[in-house]
Amino acid sequence: xxxxxxxxxxxxxxxxxxxxxxxxxxxxxxxxxxxxxxxxxxxxxxxxxxxxxxxxxxxxxxxxxxxxxxxxxxxxxxxxxxxxxxxxxxxxxxxxxxxxxxxxxxxxxxxxxxxxxxxxxxxxxxxxxxxxxxxx
Numbered sequence: 001x002x003x004x005x006x007x008x009x010x011x012x013x014x015x016x017x018x019x020x021x022x023x024x025x026x027x028x029x030x031x032x033x034x035x036x037x038x039x040x041x042x043x044x045x046x047x048x049x050x051x052x053x054x055x056x057x058x059x060x061x062x063x064x065x066x067x068x069x070x071x072x073x074x075x076x077x078x079x080x081x082x083x084x085x086x087x088x089x090x091x092x093x094x095x096x097x098x099x100x101x102x103x104x105x106x107x108x109x110x111x112x113x114x115x116x117x118x119x120x121x122x123x124x125x126x127x128x129x130x131x132x133x134x135x136x
Contacts, residue, residue: 035059036087037132044082049075060135068125080126087130088112097128 034042037059041047052074054063064083067074077098084094093109093116100107100120108117110133118128 035132035135037062037130040083040086043086044079046075046079046083049079051075052079058135060132062130062132063128064130065127066125068121068123070123071125074125077126080128087114089114089116097126100126 035058037055038047040062041053041055046053052065052067054065055061056063062083064080065071065074066077066080080097081094084097089111093111096107096109097116097118097120100118102121104120106117106119108115110116113132113134115131115133116128117131118126120126
């Protein structure tokens with residue numbers, strides 16, 4: 001059990017601020033902050049976009065779909081790339097996504113607690129599912 005000294009308690013009361021003991025997080029925990037998928041949508045001005053964006057599972061899942069020859073609604077590649085950049089995806093993974101062919105089937109990769117799975121077909125476009133494993 002952590003105990004606080006009387007001078008520390010007095011300083012906290014006098015300053016009317018919350019005090020953290022050594023080893024405690026001084027800032028808000030990541031569970032209390034905005035989910036990183038929502039943050040990426042804000043950063044890329046996609047928060048009001050409904051075509052091609054599905055935000056689900058209380059921020060643990062983000063599904064992005066691009067336009068294709070027969071799918072006329074969805075995002076442009078630049079929108080998807082913006083989200084991926086905001087989520088710090090590697091250049092290697094972006095290259096793998098960009099070079100996926102219909103014959104390749106479902107591909108996947110992961111980075112920094114994010115699992116990505118995607119397919120591509122010229123008619124349907126790119127469909128990518130991102131899962132934030134930190135929020136599961």
